[in-house]
Amino acid sequence: MSDADSSPARDLLDRAADRVLDLTVLERLAIAAASTVLALLIGLVVVAAAGYDPAQFLRFVFVGSFGDAGATARTLKFTTILTLTGVAVAIAFRAGVFNIGVQGQFVVGGFTTVVTILWLAPVFPTGTVGGVLLMVFGTLAAVVAAGAYGALPGILKAYADANEIITTIMLNFVAVGVVGYLVEGAFRGEGNRAPNTERLPEYVSLPRIVYDNPDFSILGFAVALLVVALVAVVMARTTVGYDMVTSGYQQAAATFSGVDAERTIVTTMTFSGMVAGVAGAVFAIMIQGYYSDPAGVGTYGFDAIAVSLLAANNPLGVVPASLLFGGLDSAASYISINSDVPVQLIDGIVGLVVLFVAAPELFRMAAKRTGLGGADR
Amino acid sequence: MSGATLGTDDRSRLLLGTVLVVVALAVVSTTIFDLPVAAILTVGFVERALQAASPIALAAIGGLYAEKSGVFNIGLEGFMIFGAVAAATFTFLLGGDAPSQTTLWLGILGATLVCGLLSVAFAVLLVRYQANQIVAGLAVWFIGLGFGPFTAVLLWGNRNSPGLASMNSVTVPGLSEIPVLGSVLFDTSPLVWLAGVLAVAAWVVLFRTKYGYWVQAAGENPEALDTAGIDVTRIRYAAVIFSGLMAGLGGAVLMAHAGSFTGTGDTMVNGRGWIAIVAYLFGNYNPIGAALAALLFGGLDMLQIQFQTAGIELPNRLVNLFPYVAVVVVLTVWGSTRMPSSVGEHYESEE
Numbered sequence: 001m002s003d004a005d006s007s008p009a010r011d012l013l014d015r016a017a018d019r020v021l022d023l024t025v026l027e028r029l030a031i032a033a034a035s036t037v038l039a040l041l042i043g044l045v046v047v048a049a050a051g052y053d054p055a056q057f058l059r060f061v062f063v064g065s066f067g068d069a070g071a072t073a074r075t076l077k078f079t080t081i082l083t084l085t086g087v088a089v090a091i092a093f094r095a096g097v098f099n100i101g102v103q104g105q106f107v108v109g110g111f112t113t114v115v116t117i118l119w120l121a122p123v124f125p126t127g128t129v130g131g132v133l134l135m136v137f138g139t140l141a142a143v144v145a146a147g148a149y150g151a152l153p154g155i156l157k158a159y160a161d162a163n164e165i166i167t168t169i170m171l172n173f174v175a176v177g178v179v180g181y182l183v184e185g186a187f188r189g190e191g192n193r194a195p196n197t198e199r200l201p202e203y204v205s206l207p208r209i210v211y212d213n214p215d216f217s218i219l220g221f222a223v224a225l226l227v228v229a230l231v232a233v234v235m236a237r238t239t240v241g242y243d244m245v246t247s248g249y250q251q252a253a254a255t256f257s258g259v260d261a262e263r264t265i266v267t268t269m270t271f272s273g274m275v276a277g278v279a280g281a282v283f284a285i286m287i288q289g290y291y292s293d294p295a296g297v298g299t300y301g302f303d304a305i306a307v308s309l310l311a312a313n314n315p316l317g318v319v320p321a322s323l324l325f326g327g328l329d330s331a332a333s334y335i336s337i338n339s340d341v342p343v344q345l346i347d348g349i350v351g352l353v354v355l356f357v358a359a360p361e362l363f364r365m366a367a368k369r370t371g372l373g374g375a376d377r
Numbered sequence: 378m379s380g381a382t383l384g385t386d387d388r389s390r391l392l393l394g395t396v397l398v399v400v401a402l403a404v405v406s407t408t409i410f411d412l413p414v415a416a417i418l419t420v421g422f423v424e425r426a427l428q429a430a431s432p433i434a435l436a437a438i439g440g441l442y443a444e445k446s447g448v449f450n451i452g453l454e455g456f457m458i459f460g461a462v463a464a465a466t467f468t469f470l471l472g473g474d475a476p477s478q479t480t481l482w483l484g485i486l487g488a489t490l491v492c493g494l495l496s497v498a499f500a501v502l503l504v505r506y507q508a509n510q511i512v513a514g515l516a517v518w519f520i521g522l523g524f525g526p527f528t529a530v531l532l533w534g535n536r537n538s539p540g541l542a543s544m545n546s547v548t549v550p551g552l553s554e555i556p557v558l559g560s561v562l563f564d565t566s567p568l569v570w571l572a573g574v575l576a577v578a579a580w581v582v583l584f585r586t587k588y589g590y591w592v593q594a595a596g597e598n599p600e601a602l603d604t605a606g607i608d609v610t611r612i613r614y615a616a617v618i619f620s621g622l623m624a625g626l627g628g629a630v631l632m633a634h635a636g637s638f639t640g641t642g643d644t645m646v647n648g649r650g651w652i653a654i655v656a657y658l659f660g661n662y663n664p665i666g667a668a669l670a671a672l673l674f675g676g677l678d679m680l681q682i683q684f685q686t687a688g689i690e691l692p693n694r695l696v697n698l699f700p701y702v703a704v705v706v707v708l709t710v711w712g713s714t715r716m717p718s719s720v721g722e723h724y725e726s727e728e
Contacts, residue, residue, distance in 0.1 A: 046524075046527075156709050160708075162708035162709045165451070166704065166708060167704075167709075169648065170651065173643075173647075174698050177695065177698040178698070181694040185692070295642050299522075305515060305519075309512060342526070342530035344525075344536075345527050346523070347519065347522055347523030347527075348524040348527055351517075351518075351520035351521075351522070354519055355502070355513055355516035355517070355520065357512065358509040359506045359508035359509070359513065361507045362502065362506040365506065
């Protein structure tokens with residue numbers, strides 16, 4: 001039983017973290033693979049039940065994700081954003097803080113990037129140098145704004161005990177509403193019919209190399225990988241990261257060894273928000289080139305939760321996991337053009353993956369019953 | 378926990394202080410900005426607030442039972458989406474484009490049953506396979522966000538359903554003539570009544586019957602309940618299934634009041650399941666308290682129409698955010714209510 005002065009919510013997190021850390025790497029991989037396969041199978045059954053051809057659907061999933069250079073570029077485009085949002089989620093989950101607000105932080109970051117670049121553009125030189133400088137400042141602004149938007153629920157959790165799962169979800173609605181309101185009104189580009197901001201200047205864009213896709217640059221993907229490496233180093237090699245990970249693993253032990261629990265929560269949420277800000281900036285610069293009503297920018301911040309869980313909240317594991325979900329998203333856009341199957345099915349499949357990842361015991365018992373894998377614990 | 382935790386006395390003083398500040402702000406702002414209070418607090422507003430509160434209250438009562446029994450059902454939002462889309466589906470399949478009131482009732486019933494079945498699967502994952510309750514609950518939301526609109530596109534070729542039928546008001550002859558109360562209580566949607574009756578019934582069962590005590594014991598002290606010869610697992614199954622059923626009913630009621638299903642964005646449920654969780658926390662795990670908290674959020678949700686009729690120029694998009702902001706404020710001021718001590722703990726009998 002828990003001792004009297006520790007909250008049940010924290011105990012719950014401790015136990016969840018304990019159980020996750022109990023698993024071996026191999027087991028995690030097996031669970032990730034089994035979850036994905038099972039979710040896809042259920043998806044195929046639904047496709048068949050709805051009267052479509054499941055074999056063709058499955059073929060479209062592969063062709064639409066990695067079938068040719070165009071499909072691969074589209075996949076990598078989604079992967080880039082999912083890697084960044086996925087790492088943002090992983091930072092928080094690792095530290096035992098459930099930041100469900102990455103979507104909102106992503107929106108705040110992206111919007112800030114566009115506004116900052118539009119505001120600074122007149123005072124900077126045009127051309128490549130000006131473009132690079134503007135992108136750097138735009139991204140820095142996003143990091144600050146999204147970091148602050150992440151810090152807010154962190155502070156509320158640390159000092160007022162407000163459940164971060166619920167506050168972050170509410171702040172997602174608030175971010176989408178407020179940014180949507182600003183884009184419709186004060187920040188709408190002159191003469192724009194749609195609720196969009198002005199376009200970013202031509203020279204503020206990432207070069208098209210390797211893949212000729214207007215919405216994807218391999219440099220964007222490189223930025224994502226760089227952030228992954230940076231986060232992995234911070235989490236594994238610095239005191240701040242060490243404090244976060246120990247807090248996530250064992251709150252009581254961390255406090256005992258002198259970690260300031262409240263401050264670690266705020267740091268974690270801020271760090272997580274900052275990375276979500278980078279995701280927003282890359283999305284705004286590389287994919288959109290302006291900012292539109294955030295109700296329609298895509299659910300990268302939510303899919304990131306699936307990505308992070310599949311990666312067992314390991315920053316490095318986020319890369320292959322987001323490649324998988326990037327592929328699914330890419331297949332969804334292919335399917336929406338080439339078949340009648342409603343693409344919302346893909347979102348459902350992603351949800352099923354999350355559901356199965358949450359229940360490793362399901363596979364362990366199944367493995368035991370069928371005598372597979374020798375998982376006899 | 379460290380010094381951030383407040384004692385009960387501090388907390389109630391804090392709450393009282395906040396209420397006083399809010400009242401003072403309201404008084405000051407009405408006098409300074411000349412807010413037409415009478416034009417905002419109309420009979421129609423109370424009626425609309427009650428209708429908006431019903432789905433939230435129903436889901437909150439369900440979630441409260443699950444948590445009392447020791448299982449955190451964070452999937453209320455997802456079950457509400459399933460309830461809304463299932464109600465629209467049944468109503469459409471049974472009644473086509475112009476369904477009758479009976480068909481609508483059958484749709485609500487069907488949706489509730491479907492959500493009951495779905496929550497059986499969910500309960501098995503949580504209780505038998507010891508799934509992480511937070512992650513699995515989030516997954517239900519994602520699955521709802523995917524399969525809800527999927528079903529709509531399959532049926533109607535669009536994420537939104539066409540206009541189906543909305544629940545007619547029931548007018549009680551005689552009683553509806555009473556000023557104010559008459560039109561609020563006796564000339565309104567029967568679903569508002571349903572929510573009210575269920576809230577009272579849930580209170581009676583939880584605090585006045587042995588089943589209610591079993592539910593509470595399963596969350597507070599499962600060992601004792603086990604020793605007394607009651608199957609903890611069975612109680613938890615029942616409570617989780619009940620919570621899914623109630624959230625589904627809540628979603629169905631939302632659809633029945635709106636008269637159609639909306640699947641764009643975060644669907645028509647749009648966070649109400651999450652608000653329901655806050656409603657029962659704010660109501661301190663008391664079904665009637667949860668229903669009153671739901672009324673608060675329902676009222677905030679309906680403020681927009683009042684502002685419009687009162688001629689106050691505030692952008693809809695921002696007024697719509699009031700309930701979400703209120704949730705953050707409530708959680709911050711109210712902090713953590715005392716959760717049942719064994720929430721989230723998997724219980725295994727010694728046998």
